[in-house]
Amino acid sequence: DQQVKQNSPSLSVQEGRISILNCDYTNSMFDYFLWYKKYPAEGPTFLISISSIKDKNEDGRFTVFLNKSAKHLSLHIVPSQPGDSAVYFCAANRPFGNEKLTFGTGTRLTIIP
Amino acid sequence: DSGVTQTPKHLITATGQRVTLRCSPRSGDLSVYWYQQSLDQGLQFLIQYYNGEERAKGNILERFSAQQFPDLHSELNLSSLELGDSALYFCASSPQRQVSPNSPLHFGNGTRLTVT
Numbered sequence: 001d002q003q004v005k006q007n008s009p010s011l012s013v014q015e016g017r018i019s020i021l022n023c024d025y026t027n028s029m030f031d032y033f034l035w036y037k038k039y040p041a042e043g044p045t046f047l048i049s050i051s052s053i054k055d056k057n058e059d060g061r062f063t064v065f066l067n068k069s070a071k072h073l074s075l076h077i078v079p080s081q082p083g084d085s086a087v088y089f090c091a092a093n094r095p096f097g098n099e100k101l102t103f104g105t106g107t108r109l110t111i112i113p
Numbered sequence: 114d115s116g117v118t119q120t121p122k123h124l125i126t127a128t129g130q131r132v133t134l135r136c137s138p139r140s141g142d143l144s145v146y147w148y149q150q151s152l153d154q155g156l157q158f159l160i161q162y163y164n165g166e167e168r169a170k171g172n173i174l175e176r177f178s179a180q181q182f183p184d185l186h187s188e189l190n191l192s193s194l195e196l197g198d199s200a201l202y203f204c205a206s207s208p209q210r211q212v213s214p215n216s217p218l219h220f221g222n223g224t225r226l227t228v229t
């Protein structure tokens with residue numbers, strides 16, 4: 001059962017434009033969400049997080065939006081830069097039980113110069 | 114550099130064999146997590162250790178086992194290997210027992226296991 005879904009395996013965006021990466025989840029018990037970025041031959045690196053009590057969190061060029069009623073979150077990157085080309089993973093955390101992050105399958109973002 | 118060290122980077126072995134993957138967490142981190150990433154899949158949680166004790170278990174096969182040593186490094190043992198075990202295996206660490214927005218996981222660069 002894929003509780004965290006990233007339905008777009010890939011996305012191409014022109015340099016300088018906005019990149020929007022989407023993530024849907026099914027478990028209403030998730031209490032916060034994270035985005036990780038992964039370059040080839042490296043491990044995922046933490047990018048930005050958002051608590052379920054907020055609907056927006058911003059850090060420089062990166063903004064994450066959370067729509068709890070739709071069980072949907074998105075990552076906005078503005079403006080997109082060539083160094084943003086990577087695979088982006090959405091992850092969600094449950095506060096109780098088996099304490100682990102549940103990851104989506106990732107979206108490969110390519111920034112076109 | 115995340116500070117999490119995984120060895121070896123690559124491992125090629127035959128079906129039926131046994132391998133050991135090693136992870137050194139960031140300095141000061143007490144929790145170690147193991148994840149598996151198969152082709153085009155997300156990261157699947159395998160197991161977590163906190164300060165030497167097993168803390169949480171995910172979709173880890175019975176053929177797989179792990180432990181965390183007193184110096185906090187961890188090893189993941191995979192035995193009776195099958196072709197389907199070919200994957201990237203990531204180790205991650207965090208300072209606390211639980212992941213939190215202020216204490217996200219920090220990942221190593223992974224071990225790529227190929228079973229032939």
